[in-house]
Amino acid sequence: MHLSTLQQEFVLHFGEMGSRWGINRTVGQIYALLFMSERPLNAEEISEKLSFSRSNVSMGLKELQSWDLVRLRHMPDDRRDYFTTPDDLWQIVRTLVAERKKREIDPTLTKLRELQLQVPNDEADVHAHAKMRELRELIELLTGWYDDMQRLKTERLVQLLAIGSKLQKFVDNASQIVPLTRQSKEAC
Amino acid sequence: MHLSTLQQEFVLHFGEMGSRWGINRTVGQIYALLFMSERPLNAEEISEKLSFSRSNVSMGLKELQSWDLVRLRHMPDDRRDYFTTPDDLWQIVRTLVAERKKREIDPTLTKLRELQLQVPNDEADVHAHAKMRELRELIELLTGWYDDMQRLKTERLVQLLAIGSKLQKFVDNASQIVPLTRQSKEAC
């Protein structure tokens, strides 16, 4: 079973990018294949199309499921597992961002909070503490903003993104009238 | 030369996280060390403190320089190279985001645009094209927004982040009065 040039190039690109995105080549290719496929695919089909061993596909799918980037489905009168990516692309982006935050940011935030509790030994430690505090506060500002955005319905989110920095104008005008509580407290 | 428990834990954590952030352990540790150091360090000091070979430190610093995350400095009457992280944490975040975009997003955007030009072979290709278009448009919306934010002065950016989703309120009200040009065109 083989892919058209178009599909092949797409799959190969995602495979290469995989390593930059913290997943491996196999996983990237499987995801690309599912993403552009018209219908759900089973593991056997995936392993044929990509020429990976069946077991490799199994592990790849397991990883994608752990990222919650792939949905398991069943077809009538067929007990094989079929897989798809979510239909809503925005949902995919949300999941991706949520998972990366969970893996790349949250552990550091936890660690910084934990280190903050240690008593400094010398003035090098005092300085280190200060730097860590600064870093922690910045991360908290960013994750707080992220939590806000995450809560918005997609439609609203797209609206805000599309407006972009035009927003600044509103804020300039509006903040002269309405006081923005968090602004004064958390601005650096 | 050795580090306090506090500093050691911080360094080790950044080393572990390094692999999730697309840099390696060595590079992560070097960065952590420089970040919390009171004064610039030279390569020899780094290799002593972290017990890495001198050459490994050299390669790590080279990589950090390629990310533009580290500054080279010189001390009077000393011809060794000293290194620091930028003082402004926000500048670090901007650099980080810019570099990740360059490495993780831009190549894909280029590839998607390129694939868009291929003539589809069958209806699977037509469907694949449609998915790629959808993906490309979403990435363009996000990178367009990013470009907007990147242009803002830090002070303004922090302001916007701190307000978070409260902004939605403004938009709701304001958009009834002022027409937002991009909104209607790019909302999905």
Add this chain to the structure above:
DNA sequence: ACTGTCTTTCAGCAATTTCTGAAATTACAG
């Protein structure tokens, strides 16, 4: 309980990435 189909696990081989010491190169003071 047996059979056939599909999925997962895992030991070990393969490939890739990271790290080191030695050698080469560069920088510059005298």
Add this chain to the structure above:
DNA sequence: CTGTAATTTCAGAAATTGCTGAAAGACAGT
């Protein structure tokens, strides 16, 4: 120039990660 200190390069060792086939597990139909 020459000598010395600092840095970089690089071949190969060490460590890590990825991949495979074989075997075990899971489960529906009989």
